[in-house]
Amino acid sequence: MAPRKQQEIFDATLRLVAEKGYDGLTVEGVAERSGVNKTTIYRWWPSKAALLGAALVESDLLGFDTPDTGSLRGDLVALVEGVRRLLTEPPGSDIAVAALGAAVRHPELDARRFFADRFAREREIFERAVGRGELAATVDPMLVVDLLAGAVWMRSVFRGLRLDDDFATDAVAALLDGI
Template sequence: MTDPTTTTPDRRPGGRTARVRAQVLDAVCAELAENGHEGLTMEGVATRAGVHRTTVYRRWRDVGGLLVDVIDAAGEIDWQPPDTGSLRGDLTALNQQIQESLVVQPSLAVALMAASFHSEQAARAQTRLWADRYAQCEILVERAVERGELPAQRTDARSLLIAATAPLYHQLVLLRADPDPHLPERAAETAVLAAAAGAFSVRRRREESM
């Protein structure tokens, strides 16, 4: 699950409205990555985008609206989960993409995470986007079950995916530690071993919640 906020979607031809949106969203990404949420202003975005600030205010109204549209645009990216032939390989590739998105400087992914704490609109949009990405990545677990890598009983795909990817965010965002080139594979392997042992079976989680 490459961080859904690190690249902009393919720009579709669509006249002036589409061009203005592309210019503005690119400007938001640049301003946010360089200056953070605190430095993001409607005027700064308009200037960088080369459009009149009245246009920006009329369409997006405020900074929250700009952030929501950037996140929504990320959902338009034509991205597919990795398919390496094994669950361990898929999760490792997924983690490598996440790590790359978090360590690039400046990191738009980290900037948007921070911004979501200041904007309820952005927080809701980001929650929707991540929910969609996790749902999209459930195919990794489905393929693993079909290959016989996971127990026959139903596996809670989202719990497995969270367990596999969480160490990257803990290490790089919470602890702000230097990237470990071995962490993507190590975290993937740990999650696969736990899943193979039934740690994420739907039945087990149902029993634990009773």
């Protein structure tokens, strides 16, 4: 399938899940919106769970560029800012909250791929920091990512609170400097 067509299908998938939730997402609806035959979609992705799983990882709508600011502190602040934008600014926020919320209840929708894919790219931040002598090689990068990204989920999605402008800086400082 042409990459552009594939992106249109992913785009339709993510926008539909944001509008109608996972229960309202259907391959038929994606076919209609993207102008692609239903059987073509099924040939590539055997179920709506597989389609949404692929869209979460491969769609440009949720694109992720690993920050590279020159310092561990700068990279981690940019990482937290990226998660904040993803979870609070449309269309990403509606998509992420609907799709990742659904993944909690529908194990067949494999959100682990989404998080594993991001983490594979986030690792670079820590490799560079170790190379620059900013970080001990013994620090577990996944723990750092989970503390920071988790804090954004808690504050914005679960508590429903607005994040202060200083949130990213403060969260990163708590980790880098200790409390």
